[in-house]
Amino acid sequence: MSICLAGYVGTVALTALGLKKTEQENIPAVAVMGAAFFTASLIHFRIGVTSVHLTLLGLTAIILGVKAIPAILAGLFFQAVLFQHGGISTLGVNAMIMMTSALFCHYSFTLLIKGKHNKSLYISFVAGGVTLLTVLLATVMTSSLLILSGDEFKGLALLFSVSNGTLALIEGVLTGIIINRLLKIKPEMVLS
Amino acid sequence: MKKAPIQFWDYRWKLVSLVILIFAIAYTGKPAAMISGLAFSLLLTFFTGTNPGEAVKNLKTPLYLLLFMSPFIILTPGRELLWQLPVVKIYRESLDLLFTILLKSTSIILIFNALLYKADLTRLMQAMKTVGIPGKLISILISTYRYIFLYRKDLVKLSIAAKLRAHSKRRGFSHLLTSADIMLTLLVRSYEQSERVQAAMVMRGYRGEFYFAEKFKSKFSDKIISLVVLMAATGIILMENLC
Numbered sequence: 495m496s497i498c499l500a501g502y503v504g505t506v507a508l509t510a511l512g513l514k515k516t517e518q519e520n521i522p523a524v525a526v527m528g529a530a531f532f533t534a535s536l537i538h539f540r541i542g543v544t545s546v547h548l549t550l551l552g553l554t555a556i557i558l559g560v561k562a563i564p565a566i567l568a569g570l571f572f573q574a575v576l577f578q579h580g581g582i583s584t585l586g587v588n589a590m591i592m593m594t595s596a597l598f599c600h601y602s603f604t605l606l607i608k609g610k611h612n613k614s615l616y617i618s619f620v621a622g623g624v625t626l627l628t629v630l631l632a633t634v635m636t637s638s639l640l641i642l643s644g645d646e647f648k649g650l651a652l653l654f655s656v657s658n659g660t661l662a663l664i665e666g667v668l669t670g671i672i673i674n675r676l677l678k679i680k681p682e683m684v685l686s
Numbered sequence: 687m688k689k690a691p692i693q694f695w696d697y698r699w700k701l702v703s704l705v706i707l708i709f710a711i712a713y714t715g716k717p718a719a720m721i722s723g724l725a726f727s728l729l730l731t732f733f734t735g736t737n738p739g740e741a742v743k744n745l746k747t748p749l750y751l752l753l754f755m756s757p758f759i760i761l762t763p764g765r766e767l768l769w770q771l772p773v774v775k776i777y778r779e780s781l782d783l784l785f786t787i788l789l790k791s792t793s794i795i796l797i798f799n800a801l802l803y804k805a806d807l808t809r810l811m812q813a814m815k816t817v818g819i820p821g822k823l824i825s826i827l828i829s830t831y832r833y834i835f836l837y838r839k840d841l842v843k844l845s846i847a848a849k850l851r852a853h854s855k856r857r858g859f860s861h862l863l864t865s866a867d868i869m870l871t872l873l874v875r876s877y878e879q880s881e882r883v884q885a886a887m888v889m890r891g892y893r894g895e896f897y898f899a900e901k902f903k904s905k906f907s908d909k910i911i912s913l914v915v916l917m918a919a920t921g922i923i924l925m926e927n928l929c
Contacts, residue, residue, distance in 0.1 A: 498712055513822045521822060522887050523880040525829030530876030532830070533837035534869045537845075550869075557873075564823060568830040574798075647783075649762035650755060664862070671866040672873070683877055 497639055501587030505567070508593040512563025520561065527558055528565030532572060548661070551632065552625025552669045555596035556603050557683055562596045591635045599628040611685050614677040621684075622670025629662035692734035692803055696908040697813035703912040703919075704801045710919035711793045719926035720789040726918045727796040736803045744799050748791050752784075759784050807831060812898045825896050837872060844868050 516524055531554045535547055554562045570589050606620045636658075637651040676684050692700075711723040731741055764777030802810075808828060815824045848864060 498709075509823065513820060516822065516826075518822065518893055519884065519888055521825045522829055522884045522892070525826045526833050526876055526880035526883055527873075528826065529830045529833035530837050530873055532834055533841050534872050536838070536841065537865055537868060553869075553873075557877075564826045565830070567823070568827050571827060572830065572834060644783075647762075649758045653755070653758050668862060668866050668869075671863065672870050675866070675870050676874070680874055680877065683874075 497643060498584060498586060501584070501590045503586075504590035505586045505593065508563055508590065508597075509567055512560055512567075512593070515560040516564060524558065524561050524565055525568065528554075528568050531565065532569040535569075548665055548668065549592070549629065549632075550665070550669075551592060551596055552599050552621070552628045552665060553672060555599035555628065556621055556624075556669070556673065559600050559604075560597070562600065563593050566592050566596060587639060591632050591639075594635070595628045595632040598631055599624050602627070607685075614674060617677060617684070618670045618674035621673035622666040625669040626662050626666030629658065629665050633658035633662065692736060692800055693805075694907075695734075695911055696902060696904040697805070697809050698816050698902055699904060699908045699912040700801060701810065701813050702817060703915040704797055707915050707919045707922075708794050708797050710922045711790055711797070714790065714922060714926045715786065716926050716929055717785075718929045719922050720786065720793070722925055723793045723922050724789050724796075726922070727793040727800075730800050730915075731796050734800050734803070736800050740803065741796055741799045745792060745795050748795060752787060752791065756784055759787070809900075812900075813902070815898075816902060821896075828896055833876075837876060840872060840875065841868075844871060 531550050535550045537548065551566075554565060558565055567589050570585055570592070574585055603620060603624045606624070607617050610616055633655055637655045640647040640651040640654065673684055707726075711720075711727070714720045714723055730736075731738065760776060760780050761774060762777070762780045762783075764779030766778040767775055768778050768781065769776045808831075811824050811827050811831075814827075815821060845868070848868060
């Protein structure tokens, strides 16, 4: 319960930051892009006999920047409300983990591509690498919180880490490919 | 069509009292408090006229997930050994955890189902704004809600087109490339649309806030129902601390 409440406190602080950075006139654009990311994350990706849903956390952060924070919150809210994925009591913790990881992704991507805007292959590799690290960071934070909740959650934390490690790799490759193609057809989406 | 009793409950009172109840149940850890939470959520489902079929449907996914996770939970080492089989050991702490997750998640999903049963989401967001959620965030939620359905339709069309081109038979990296192309199409389209939507809304006088024509009017019965729910939440917390 204390972790749930701490999650809500963190989410409130990060949402306040995200909303401050979102100009009122930009709200429709943030919402439309947020909805697109949410929908794109519904695409199944096959791994052997099973399939996974991607989070598109890195891609959202790279394209929307700090404005990804309210978009992530909206996405998680509708996941809970429309599809009953995740609960309202854990919404704060989930949102805080995803928002922190998205901020890490945005700032590291911006820092690493500074002054190298004409090197599209380099930018694509950076995007893929940063996304991989972002998903791994989110996984480490979730697993740590699970372990902090009690020793009995250790097994679950291990299961979660293994499955998300594979997901991180797929997300990294996919984001690299998408960013590479975006740089050719719509570079302002990545470099603005 | 006859309305269920829950549909007459003022959205603001319903939102506040049921969210408090959810947090009260999330706080519990002792069997008596958790069982009381489940009993109250079942009573709530029954008395508010929530469709039991819908509640069962909403419970399916989390219960399947729990079923999938249960071997991992049961096999987690603890302190007090209950049974020792040739290969596996089962500890009390693991069974307690499984029981806790099952009871709490079932109760919370039932309450969440009551909160959303036949609810008008725009009205629910209006209620969220009234209880202090920032207007900017509500605007983002309302717009996102509108476009999610639009893009889901787009996604269905793109997926059918991909299937017609035998995409469903592809595996590995080739599948990844096609999935990337589908996502790219969706994102580029939405980016262009977002610019058009933004320009159109600003031209129509949009300054970052949605205004709702209909106002809320609470009745005495709304307050009574909320009071009962809040008393139940207090009772559950007291039971957790005193039992």
